[in-house]
Amino acid sequence: MTFVDVILPVPLPGLFTYALPASLESQAQAGCRVVVPFGNKKVTTGVIARLHDQEPVGVTVKDVVEILDDTPVILSSQLSLWQWMADYYLCTIGEVFKAALPAKMKTLRTSSLFHLGGIREESAVRNAFPVLSPAQLSALTAIKESWQRLPVCLLHGVTSSGKTEIYIHLIAEAIAHGEQVLYLLPEIVLTSQLTDRLRAVFGERLGVYHSKFTDKQREEVWYRQLSDQPYDIIVGVRSSVFLPFQRLGLVIVDEEHEVNFKQQDPAPRYHARNVAILMATRAKARVLLGTATPSLESYYNARTGKYGLVTLKERFGQVLLPEIEIVDVKELRRKRMMTGPFSPQLLERMRSALDSGQQVILFQNRRGYATHIQCPVCGWVPHCPHCDVPLTLHARSGRMTCHYCGFTAEIPARCPACENEQLRPHGFGTERIEEDICTFFPEARIARMDLDTTRTRNAYESIIHDFSSGKTDILVGTQMVTKGLDFERVSVVGILSADTMLHQPDFRAFERSFQMMSQVSGRAGRRQQRGIVILQAMDVTLPLIHQIVDNDFDAMYQDQMLQRRQFTYPPFTRLIFVYMKHRHASVVDMLARDATQRLRNLFGTRVLGPDEPPVARVQSLFIRRIMLKLESSLPLARIRQLLWQVKAELQNQKTYTSSQIYFDVDPL
Ligand SMILES: [Zn+2]
Ligand SMILES: [Zn+2]
Secondary structure, X not given: OEEEEEEOXXXXXXXEEEEEOHHHOOOOOOOOEEEEEOOOOOEEEEXXXXXXXXXXXXXXXXXXXXXXXXXXXXXXXXXXXXXXXXXXXXXXXXXXXXXXXXXXXHOOOOOOOOOOOOOOOOOOOOOOXXXXXXXXXXXXXXXXXXXXXXXXXXXXXXXXXXXXXXXXXXXXXXXXXXXXXXXXXXXXXXHHHXXXXXXXXXXXXXXXXXXXXXXXXXXXXXXXXXXXXXXXXXXXXXXXXXXXXXXXXXXXXXXXXXXXXXXXXXXXXXXXXXXXXXXXXXXXXXXXXXXXXXXXXXXXXXXXXXXXXXXXXXXXXXXOOOEEEEEEHHHHHHOOOOXXXXXXXXXXXXXXXXXXXXXXXXXXXXXXXXXXXXXXXXXXXXXXXXXXXXXXXXXXXXXXXXXXXXXXXXXXXXXXXXXXXXXEEEOOOHHHHHHHHHHHOOOOOEXXXXXXXXXXXXXXXXXXXXXXXXXXXEEEEOHHHHOOOOOOOEEEEEEOXXXXXXXXXXXXXXXXXXXXXXHHHOOOOOOOOOOEEEEEEOOOOOHHHHHHHOOOHHXXXXXXXXXXXXXXXXXXXXXXXXXXXXXXXXXXXXXXXXXXXHHHHHHHHHEEEEEOOOOOEEOOEEEEEEEEEEEOOOOHHHHHHHHHHHXXXXXXXXXXXXXXXXXXXXXX
16 A cells, blocks of 8 residues: 655645545655645645655554655655745745745646746846956856855955846856856846846746746746756746756846845745755755855854855946945934935935936935924823834825734824824924925926835836836835836935934844945946945944945954853854744733743743733734754754744643644744
8 A cells, every 4th residue: 555645735744644545656756746635624635745644543543645756846855945945944845835836736637737848948148248358257157266166155246336237147157058047136026127137148947936926827837847848948036946847057146135035925935045054955956145245154264264255356347436425414404404304415406406407316215205293282192003103194095004003093183192283294204204305396206105105016126117218217116226226217215214214123134224425325326426425324423334334244243242242142143033922911921931832941041021022012913032042063853853843832731722822943
């Protein structure tokens, strides 16, 4: 009798064993999808992980109902990657399966296998090859030399140094050797500019993969990658690490520092850069991490000899890095010279840029109109009834919105506490900046790029297209405008409040602020002309502000490493967060105390907390968090085992039923 161990898309640990009817035996292979009976629901779709002949003892084994595939749709390399992800990120392999496969492939309906014949001619690489500058050429050579010694290389190249041209050369070489390339990007917004460029060179050999694609399109790419005519290059966001690759030779992770590479919710809470590095190592492929502002972890790996390091300090075409002017907002406020969030210096620079037909980017890392509204008489602030945050004012819709759960409410006509009728907006979001800037430059064409204006993929693209073709003059935006977009006529960048980002309760706040501000500054003066950045700050004495002005990444790195060593943060330790959620505060508090005690018995002083995360209540669930700070030398397998054990003990207690407990490994 043959049995199959099946991965099911459920948050229960382990594999599920089923018996294989004789009629299906010839068809069954690891990596094929099966339909099996499960729980009260009649049937569900799973994937065969392995076949064997050991009958499970003491349980009734049900039969496989149907096998959906004649050949595996998940390669053995993928199955083992899924297992690694489940182990490392402390989730179940079923949760990885759920995230990995396009939704359609998880449905019961047998998929019509795609007809792949005659999709493309073996198209040659086209003649649109970029010519490299001497600096780019020597970087290219250095990267290849570095790969002789180490599989991973970090390319630290200033903004506008022409990293993409280097990537194109490396991709062409890989393809010429019959290898496949995975090109990872942090954001969908970046894919269209990039794929246009890559298509010009590589034509139909290029496939794109991301979540804004329809499920059918994603399924098509998946099957194409299994065929004997797969795409040579896949450009995509983090989910592309789940695609099948038969001869992966090169992985490029562009903007490797971006937090979007980390999946926050739901499980698996994986970091696509790190998963890609593991994938590449297993496939004996090379990895290039590219960025103008490396993550401190990657830079540390490069400085300590784990990765190669290649630096590119020159901007392409000898364009100078922008000049950065610091503006002391506190001083100007005292002299009553600020107009809302705008300094006279910023307004003047904007005026002269607009007068000479140049463009302006204004960066404020907060969307909405105001951060909140407040009653000036009694101080009342409206909060979300489900989450522990003030509601953000959105003037255009005339409503207040919770940015965590989406709850919205009308702006009250009067203060419910004291009946005062003049409620006042506080703080500046991008929406308010967009509105205010109209009054200074009524003739300018203004666009806004943030989560509210880019709900659809077309909206993204049309904002970017309008700005790069000169249809708009001023682009106001959140961190979205800091991404590696290439605009030709931006001569002024305004950073409206540089130091607010530093006041996040997060040991990465300085690193993030440096990255964001350096990146947005890099949008200024891309071609022919030196740009100017107006950096407004309340506290102009902060060392970080000066490190940004001097573009001194190493100084920031040294500063932060000192701090992290002193307070034992990554890369000197490994962090694991344990999250607990429940709809009653009293239950979650009890659970958190209980969990902490159990963990302390095992891990001693490595356990910190419990505490409340910055937003301690979301969607009516109260949240508590425990932090584990573990020496990198500790054996991970044993730690995992203990954590699973504690989780199981807690969830077996009646008091805590209907609570959620989950882990976030290497949280960002
Ligand atoms: Zn009031
Ligand atoms: Zn809410």
